Amino acid sequence: MSTERRPDGAGPSVDDAIRALLLLMPRMIGRVKRVPVPDELQSLALGPRHLSLLSYLLFDGPMTVNELAARLEVAPTTASLMVGELSRKGILRRQEDDDDRRRRIVSIADAERPAIDAWLARGAVAWRQALEPLTPAQRRMFIDTLLAYENAVEGRS
Template sequence: MAPMPGTPGAPDARPGADSPEARALTAAVTRLRRALRASIRTEYPWEQLPMAQVELLQVCVEHSPVRVSELAARQRLAQSTVSGLVATMATNGLVTREVDSEDRRAAAVSATDAGRLRLAAWTRAHERRLEHALTALPDADRTALREALPALTRLAARLEEAEGRGG
């Protein structure tokens, strides 16, 4: 059952809250994410790394070592969920999980060389797929996308800031 309007998680019923631009961008981003997820299976049919693990691995590569609690906060997941994902990733040799040197009660997670290589291969597969699609577009579309990148980067930062403030 959907939340009642005015409650947390409910859609905003204010006029203009459902702008055509927001709707179109949501649709485009959703299609793009779906196409990219599918493309990894095209490039690497054997690849079975779930997106949750890919996203955790990206944070581990960028911020190693990182505490499980910080991973959970960054990904907005329950700490128990992240602990389970980290355990699976450690079993698969993608990360190591050790006692945090600053707080012996906490676990520090680092990407392994194998994890870094797997993430690099995953990233290259997506980049190749995007490059192939981009080269098939008309010059005007490629130019428009290139010119939109700074604004999209600022939009992502704005969303991350709002997420950090809890809204």
């Protein structure tokens, strides 16, 4: 099986692309799973849902629970529960919004930021290296393809 471009300039056939991805995806997932959680965070039992929440706060900065919920595509109550859990563990901090005292702004605790940054930075750098050479349209197609695959695996196609 070859995933090289054919002489006519076209990419691999659908079957060749599927074969390549059937080999690639388990390797990628295995490598991601082997990225060690920093020692400082080992005892906190962080899961994939926490990883996404922490990624948004790390890369986009402090935000409200409602903003986090929208980005995570979960209900505000779910995001609030996650924030509460991570706040009790000392990973996140909640503070009043100076402009609206009823709102709480969520951020990564200063003491935990270096460990979280070190943990998540490798993945962000890898995605940047993979996505930067693509045009915006190609990036959109890549994301849409992954979403379509996720939906198909879940039986939602």
